[in-house]
Amino acid sequence: AQSVAQPEDQVNVAEGNPLTVKCTYSVSGNPYLFWYVQYPNRGLQFLLKYITGDNLVKGSYGFEAEFNKSQTSFHLKKPSALVSDSALYFCGRNTNAGKSTFGDGTTLTVKP
Amino acid sequence: EAQVTQNPRYLITVTGKKLTVTCSQNMNHEYMSWYRQDPGLGLRQIYYSMNVEVTDKGDVPEGYKVSRKEKRNFPLILESPSPNQTSLYFCASSPYTGSWVETQYFGPGTRLLVL
Numbered sequence: 001a002q003s004v005a006q007p008e009d010q011v012n013v014a015e016g017n018p019l020t021v022k023c024t025y026s027v028s029g030n031p032y033l034f035w036y037v038q039y040p041n042r043g044l045q046f047l048l049k050y051i052t053g054d055n056l057v058k059g060s061y062g063f064e065a066e067f068n069k070s071q072t073s074f075h076l077k078k079p080s081a082l083v084s085d086s087a088l089y090f091c092g093r094n095t096n097a098g099k100s101t102f103g104d105g106t107t108l109t110v111k112p
Numbered sequence: 113e114a115q116v117t118q119n120p121r122y123l124i125t126v127t128g129k130k131l132t133v134t135c136s137q138n139m140n141h142e143y144m145s146w147y148r149q150d151p152g153l154g155l156r157q158i159y160y161s162m163n164v165e166v167t168d169k170g171d172v173p174e175g176y177k178v179s180r181k182e183k184r185n186f187p188l189i190l191e192s193p194s195p196n197q198t199s200l201y202f203c204a205s206s207p208y209t210g211s212w213v214e215t216q217y218f219g220p221g222t223r224l225l226v227l
Contacts, residue, residue, distance in 0.1 A: 032212050032213075043116075043218035045218070090154065090155060098143065098162050098208075101157070102154050103154055
């Protein structure tokens with residue numbers, strides 16, 4: 001089955017430091033991968049996606065993600081974290097048949 | 113304003129009492145989907161619809177029904193709710209060109225408590 005995994009439940013970083021939120025995916029099928037963010041008491045908001053092309057994908061709010069086929073990873077990154085980046089982050093995958101699979105989510109806390 | 117709306121936003125009900133959560137989108141999207149969010153389990157897909165009159169099961173369809181009679185609406189029906197359906201529910205919509213489901217736009221969520 002096509003799936004994604006977020007190995008860390010929680011990531012803590014200091015404001016101004018680089019952040020990474022990890023995501024790995026299963027090998028089967030074409031990887032249409034994405035990241036969404038959920039702020040407290042809000043719905044999910046799209047950050048970025050990878051379908052094909054450049055392995056480095058740039059998204060909203062200064063986030064980027066690197067698609068690494070050899071490591072089957074799609075880690076979310078930001079060079080300099082802000083306190084306002086604190087939220088719940090979901091990695092996910094779409095199939096071309098309409099199914100969407102999300103990881104369990106990673107809570108990012110950025111401390112001043 | 114382009115949006116996905118859900119109603120109600122909060123609902124407390126009792127076991128066995130049928131309920132419907134409505135979802136509507138104004139973006140003329142072909143694709144719509146329902147998810148439930150539970151602590152430690154992330155977001156799991158319940159049902160999805162590629163277009164009018166086309167629906168399919170997601171990963172956790174048991175205990176739920178859906179229908180897609182109009183393009184803009186995709187109601188979620190719980191015919192006999194049980195406490196294990198207490199959860200936060202999200203509806204989403206997306207363009208679909210026949211290749212991939214594109215970026216999904218999520219509603220604000222419906223928090224359901226089944227006693």
